[in-house]
Amino acid sequence: MSEITSGTNGSDTGANGACRKLALGMAAVFLLVLALITIGNAESMISDFAAAGVHETLAHIWIWQISSVLAWLCVTVLVWWGVARIRPPRFTWPMVAILFVIGLPVASGCHIGLMIAFRSLVYAAEGERYHFMGDIANPYLYEFRKDVPTYLQFVTLAGLCQWLLARVGTQTPQPELEKGRYLAVGDGAVTHQVPIDDIVQVTAAGNYVEIELDGRALLHRATLATMESELGGRFVRIHRSRLINRDAIRRIETNQSGDFEVVLSDGSTAKGSRRYRADLEQRL
Incomplete structure (x- = not known):
């Protein structure tokens, strides 16, 4: 983690x-x-x-x-x-x-x-x-x-x-809030201020989304479409259930079917659908 x-x-x-x-x-x-x-x-x-x-x-x-x-x-x-x-x-x-x-x-x-x-x-x-x-x-x-x-x-x-x-x-001192954009992630009675720069990918999980920060996974009650709008242009959809941070992409490997796999900065991989390949290439 x-x-x-x-x-x-x-x-x-x-x-x-x-x-x-x-x-x-x-x-x-x-x-x-x-x-x-x-x-x-x-x-x-x-x-x-x-x-x-x-x-x-x-x-x-x-x-x-x-x-x-x-x-x-x-x-x-x-x-x-x-x-x-x-x-x-x-x-x-x-x-x-x-x-x-x-x-x-x-x-x-x-x-x-x-x-x-x-x-x-x-x-x-x-x-x-x-x-x-x-x-x-x-x-x-x-x-x-x-x-x-x-x-x-x-x-x-x-x-x-x-x-x-x-x-x-996920504890962040209050003065740090002034240095960049943060995402408020609710976890029961606790709301975490998560630096958007640290988010690697966001994956749909039923009524929630799973936010990964260099390997750590946090659940947030929101739709993937809402997250895509909230996070802005730095995040790109590579699958109907997954968004990734463009800055975290290190390598893209395409297979014979046209689907692909993205290697991320934390060493993890994320599978992408050929349906979203063109949009990903345009935004890199």
Whole structure:
């Protein structure tokens, strides 16, 4: 995700710096908590095995715990992506709940599959063969029940982090309002003053438009036609559902059908329709 700065883009004293520091801080806390949980679980398992008279090497117990955490870290990327695209107001709260319930077995399945793969690789390197919870009647159901609270925690944390980053990243000091044009973007009870210069593209999203600022996405209740009029001639339509900032265009690649793809300044790409190709070329 990217941020709007107060002053020069990339400044560590503006919203860019504040958002970057917040993101790094949250990531550090998350990894620290995850490490502490891993150590706690491993030590508890070692104690439980000793009390029950179960003979297992310390190395294997640590391999089990670390492989589970690594698998969850991989799944966290999918959870973050899902929360960013499903959370309100893109979908209603009931629909959000349904989609995340559907995502639960998917996330758990990915976690279990990756966990088994990691453990099998380590065991194979030791010249052994890994058996997934051979003493448990239904190991997959057992692991799924353990995954439910972890999944819910990760979804909640992702939603909270994205909510915080969206608010820190769009804060602009009042004196900056005099230096250029700004777009008032409503987000519930909060109205953000977004520098138009920083907007890369605007995409229709139902009754909303999604405003991208170097990778950050903000939802704004407006039609694309209204935005096209409000933003002025610096923005050009390349698709019936997309506007892009002409200054952000770095390269245009056309395919055999006549449709094209625009490479933007933030490294992202936007697909364009051949219907709008001529107008784009005239305005560049």
